[in-house]
Amino acid sequence: MSDPKLSHFDAKGEAHMVDVSEKDVTSRIATAEGHVKMARQSFDIISEGRAKKGDVLAVAQLAGIMGAKQCATLIPLCHPLPITKVSVDLKLDEALPGVRIEATVKTTGQTGVEMEALTAVNVAALTVYDMVKAVDKAMEIGGIRVILKDGGKSGRYQAE
Numbered sequence: 001m002s003d004p005k006l007s008h009f010d011a012k013g014e015a016h017m018v019d020v021s022e023k024d025v026t027s028r029i030a031t032a033e034g035h036v037k038m039a040r041q042s043f044d045i046i047s048e049g050r051a052k053k054g055d056v057l058a059v060a061q062l063a064g065i066m067g068a069k070q071c072a073t074l075i076p077l078c079h080p081l082p083i084t085k086v087s088v089d090l091k092l093d094e095a096l097p098g099v100r101i102e103a104t105v106k107t108t109g110q111t112g113v114e115m116e117a118l119t120a121v122n123v124a125a126l127t128v129y130d131m132v133k134a135v136d137k138a139m140e141i142g143g144i145r146v147i148l149k150d151g152g153k154s155g156r157y158q159a160e
Contacts, residue, residue, distance in 0.1 A: 008077050025108060033103075067119045071115050086104070088102070
């Protein structure tokens, strides 16, 4: 078994955008998740709709969708992709307490959409933080990871 190689570095060790021109066009999907943990008071403000900046979950959902669409402008070596679907779901979780975030991105193309799904989760989480920071600067953003990737040569990956 050969040593795994990082695809964004050439033979000289210099960063480069991966050439995907020879890859097959296939349907691709990726799902990422994360969470924002917060004080009980902040959780109650969101769940009761008392945030001064508006509906925290609705604004964060839109921000996550917008984030996925901007991924190639934010991450230097990402390919701009024709995204065919983005869904961002935010759910209040009393046990955290906080917000759980899941984003799914689809495309038909020559490279995957993991980065777009991860960006959607991150932007949604940052938006929750921004909208609630006036009452809770100690919120924690965490658990951000890819939980599903399918399509393309490397096949299916699903987190356990």
